[in-house]
Each structure stands twice: as structure tokens, then as C-alpha cells.
Amino acid sequence: DIQMTQSPSSLSASVGDRVTISCRASQSISAHLNWYQHKPGQAPKLLIYAASNLQSGVPSRFSGTGSGTHFTLTISNLQPEDFATYYCQETYRTFGQGTKVEVK
């Protein structure tokens, strides 16, 4: 099975900051990588599919890059509603361990 490793596990940031989250796959997954946002008590929300495609309705401050084994989620101009846990996912299977974005 493919292993997905996110870094960092958590980070502290302020509104307006630029935030970058890394996700590495244990073997090449081409561009079959999705990013989700998850808040306590809510359903996870798809942000990015196929590595770099912004899901409909998701603000353009979210962006994804990468292919092969290394991927990045960037949130530019962090907003109050963006404090949450973010997960990468390969294909339809393995999720990363999550990155919690907290208030600095």
C-alpha cells in the first residue's frame, strides 16, 4: 500500500499569512492527489482534486501543485475560516496523517 506523509503535523499562523503544507507519497502517484479541509463536527470538504484543480466553490486562495511523489497545498492570505485540519489523499485510498492549522 502507498503511504502518505504530511508535514508539518501542525502549524501556527495568523490571518493574512501564506501557509504551505507538504505531502509525500511512498511511490509515484502521478497527479492522483486530492486535498481536503476538515473542521470538528463537520464533514470533510474537497479543496483540490488531481493535484492542482480547484474544486468548484473553493476560494482561489487555495492552490495545489506537484506530481509523482511530492505535493504542496498553499493557502495564500489565510482567513479566519481556514483554521482547520488538512488532509492529502492518494487516488481514492490512503489519507495523510493530517496537518492542523492553528491560530498563532
Place this chain on the structure above:
Amino acid sequence: QVTLRESGPALVKPTQTLTVTCTFSGRSFSTNGMCVNWIRQPPGKALEWLALFDWDDDKYYTTSLKTRLSISKDTSKNQVVLKMTDLDPADTATYYCARIKKPREAATIFYYYGMDVWGQGTTVTVSS
């Protein structure tokens, strides 16, 4: 727009079998080209993908739980059902179902668009 809703028992005893149901509804939605996934999240832990049901009757399971899982559909009720046998307290989690809408283009991989619609989850506790 399709909506998904999970249902199941809140409390299950160890060694018993868990049955959780995903019911989907919505105006103008179709099961054509639809896959339904089950994902769980134990308290304080990460999301874990469990199983996928392709409405064309393909099924996929996570390797580590394959012997304990079975997924099926009830077309008349617009439901996908997941059964997990031999429960353990480590199976305590919130169980989510989520949709993948398959691309119309046959050459595009079926999971291309990711899990775009999720239910709110159902919390299951395994305890005697």
C-alpha cells in the same frame, strides 16, 4: 445536487457486526457514474479510507480490513451498506460516506474528481 446521510447504531459490543448505511437523495441526481466510499475517523486520529462501491458493481477494500468488510447496494432505497465483522474497541470512530462522480470520458480514471460530496457522519462506539 446529491446529499448523503449516514445511519447506524451508536453503540456496538465487541465481536459483533456493524452495519452502517449511506442513503443518498437529491433533485435530478443519478446513480449512473457514481461511486460511494466509506471513510472513518477514530477520535483524535486521521481519516482512514475503508471501502468503495462502484454503482457498476465493482468493489474495493482497504487491505488491512479486507477480511472484515463487505459493501453492497440497495438500488430501490438509494443506499450503500457497509458491514464490518468482529468489532473491537479500536473500531470506535465516526463513519462517513462520500461520493466520487466518475468522469464522462471513459479514458479518464474513475476517481479523477475526488470525493466531492460527504455525509455528516455517524459516530459508532464499540464497548461492552
